[in-house]
Structures are given as C-alpha cells and as structure tokens.
Amino acid sequence: xxxxxxxxxxxxxxxxxxxxxxxxxxxxxxxxxxxxxxxxxxxxxxxxxxxxxxxxxxxxxxxxxxxxxxxxxxxxxxxxxxxxxxxxxxxxxxxxxxxxxxxxxxxxxxxxxxxxxxxxxxxxxxxxxxxxxxxxxxxxxxxxxxxxxxxxxxxxxxxxxxxxxxxxxxxxxxxxxxxxxxxxxxxxxxxxxxxxxxxxxxxxxxxxxxxxxxxxxxxxxxxxxxxxxxxxxxxxxxxxxxxxxxxxxxxxxxxxxxxxxxxxxxxxxxxxxxxxxxxxxxxxxxxxxxxxxxxxxxxxxxxxxxxxxxxxxxxxxxxxxxxxxxxxxx
Numbered sequence: 001x002x003x004x005x006x007x008x009x010x011x012x013x014x015x016x017x018x019x020x021x022x023x024x025x026x027x028x029x030x031x032x033x034x035x036x037x038x039x040x041x042x043x044x045x046x047x048x049x050x051x052x053x054x055x056x057x058x059x060x061x062x063x064x065x066x067x068x069x070x071x072x073x074x075x076x077x078x079x080x081x082x083x084x085x086x087x088x089x090x091x092x093x094x095x096x097x098x099x100x101x102x103x104x105x106x107x108x109x110x111x112x113x114x115x116x117x118x119x120x121x122x123x124x125x126x127x128x129x130x131x132x133x134x135x136x137x138x139x140x141x142x143x144x145x146x147x148x149x150x151x152x153x154x155x156x157x158x159x160x161x162x163x164x165x166x167x168x169x170x171x172x173x174x175x176x177x178x179x180x181x182x183x184x185x186x187x188x189x190x191x192x193x194x195x196x197x198x199x200x201x202x203x204x205x206x207x208x209x210x211x212x213x214x215x216x217x218x219x220x221x222x223x224x225x226x227x228x229x230x231x232x233x234x235x236x237x238x239x240x241x242x243x244x245x246x247x248x249x250x251x252x253x254x255x256x257x258x259x260x261x262x263x264x265x266x267x268x269x270x271x272x273x274x275x276x277x278x279x280x281x282x283x284x285x286x287x288x289x290x291x292x293x294x295x296x297x298x299x300x301x302x303x304x305x306x307x308x309x310x311x312x313x314x315x316x317x318x319x320x321x322x323x324x325x326x327x328x329x330x
C-alpha cells in the first residue's frame with residue numbers, strides 16, 4: 001500500500017496533476033460561473049474560451065496552476081462586472097442625468113463664445129487629431145496595463161507584493177460597483193445624444209473615442225462600447241482608478257522609476273482622455289481617484305493589520321510561488 005501511495009504522488013508530480021481537492025474546487029468554480037452566466041447573463045464565445053483556457057492551465061502543470069490561482073483577483077473582477085447585469089443599477093436607484101451635468105458646469109464650466117459649457121462640451125467643439133490619437137492610446141491601457149504590471153510583479157518574484165496590488169485592484173472595483181448602485185449616473189455623451197431623460201436599454205457609445213477608430217480604421221472602441229449593456233455607470237470613473245492604483249503600488253512595492261513614469265504618465269493621460277472624449281465628467285474622475293485612496297487605505301491600514309488576514313495572504317503568496325524559489329514579502 002505504501003508503494004502505491006508513493007507511485008501516486010510521483011505520478012502527480014510527473015504529470016503536474018493537482019490534488020483531488022484542488023481539482024474539485026476548480027471544476028466546481030467553473031461550473032458555478034458558467035451555470036449562472038448561462039442562465040441569467042447569456043453565453044458569449046469568450047466565456048467558453050476562458051473556461052477552456054483556465055481549465056487547461058490549471059490541469060497542465062504546477063507552474064500554470066499557480067498562475068491561474070494568482071490571477072483569481074482579476075478573474076473575480078471580470079465576473080463581478082459581468083454579473084452586475086443580474087440586477088441593473090437603474091432598477092435600484094434613480095438615474096442622475098441632469099444634476100451631475102449641472103454640478104459639473106457650475107464647478108468646471110468654460111465660457112466659449114459667450115456660452116457656458118462643460119469641459120466635455122468644450123472639447124467636443126475643440127479637438128485635434130494628435131490629441132485624438134494619443135487619447136485612444138491612453139484609453140486602450142486602462143485594464144491591460146495594470147494587468148501587465150501585475151504579471152511583471154509576479155514573474156519578477158514579487159508574489160506577495162503582486163497579491164497586495166491585485167487584491168486592491170479587486171477591492172477598488174467592488175467599491176466602484178457599489179457606487180454604481182448607490183448613485184446611477186449617465187455619462188456626458190448621453191446628455192449630448194439623448195438629453196436629460198434616462199432611457200433604459202440605451203446602447204453604449206464611443207463618443208470622442210470614435211475619432212481614434214476613424215483615424216486608424218481599427219474600430220476597436222466601437223466593438224467595445226456597442227456591447228456595453230448599462231450606460232448608467234459613469235460615477236465613479238473606474239477607468240481613472242485602475243492605472244492610478246498600479247501607480248500607487250509602484251511606490252509601495254518599490255518598482256523602478258521606469259514603471260513609475262509609465263504608470264504616472266498613462267494615469268494622467270487616462271484622466272484627461274475620460275473628459276476629452278466625453279466618457280466622464282471631471283467629477284467622475286475625482287470619484288475614481290477617491291475610490292482608489294479608499295481601497296488602498298482599507299487594505300493597507302485595516303485588513304493588513306488583522307493577523308488572520310495577513311497570515312492568509314502569506315499562505316496565498318506561498319502557494320503561488322514557484323517551487324525552489326525564494327519569496328519576497330514586500
């Protein structure tokens with residue numbers, strides 16, 4: 001019997017198979033995700049692709065399995081965003097269309113030819129191809145760059161620091177999603193296209209980002225925004241939060257000056273682009289910045305001071321650390 005157990009362990013090591021409880025957990029999680037999505041959201045091709053990819057990586061080898069587990073915070077972000085369609089925020093609270101617009105104009109209004117305009121309205125009349133091009137580049141970075149930064153941390157051996165950043169990235173999303181339900185709000189382009197009456201089912205719009213698509217012929221933003229099923233989720237601007245959180249952690253973790261410069265520049269570019277292209281008010285951007293500070297403070301000053309949570313985080317970091325590799329606890 002002992003030799004059989006030894007053979008089983010060696011086979012698991014040889015073929016990279018997970019432990020039984022790990023395999024059950026992975027299959028159960030995928031089953032729940034796919035079932036809920038199929039019943040209440042609707043399948044899209046990427047759901048099947050991602051399920052196959054996750055399952056394949058999880059069962060292929062220990063290194064790819066550790067990567068899958070490390071990316072759980074980002075996976076939960078995607079699932080939670082998708083599952084907001086289970087209960088649209090406009091069914092929970094009234095949609096703010098006019099008040100946010102009027103407040104923006106009163107605080108940040110710009111006079112142009114004797115007419116007071118919101119910054120969005122001003123830029124809709126005064127834009128330039130060079131600014132349109134860079135605006136598109138900046139906005140393409142809003143999710144890919146933070147994920148790439150997180151992967152860089154992970155593959156650089158900073159698993160503990162990576163987890164701190166990834167979990168705060170998830171936390172800022174959850175805080176922002178709560179804000180969407182507390183105060184549903186229309187984006188600036190909605191007022192320009194539809195006025196002040198909230199219309200349920202209004203499709204997304206590329207707004208000023210369409211100029212980048214027209215310039216490059218890529219239609220990347222058209223494909224993204226025409227699939228947005230809920231346009232009343234403008235406050236806070238999570239576009240403005242993602243790279244900002246990464247920028248904050250580039251200092252907390254001690255990343256290189258290159259990373260700090262890249263993340264800082266892109267963050268400022270995204271903040272400007274959000275207003276320049278009429279996707280967000282300045283107030284929305286400020287809301288995203290506030291969410292970022294709240295998430296970082298809640299995690300670092302509250303959760304990290306709870307011994308059980310800190311021990312769990314250390315165990316998580318130990319699990320995703322490649323074998324025979326020292327672990328960085330920064």
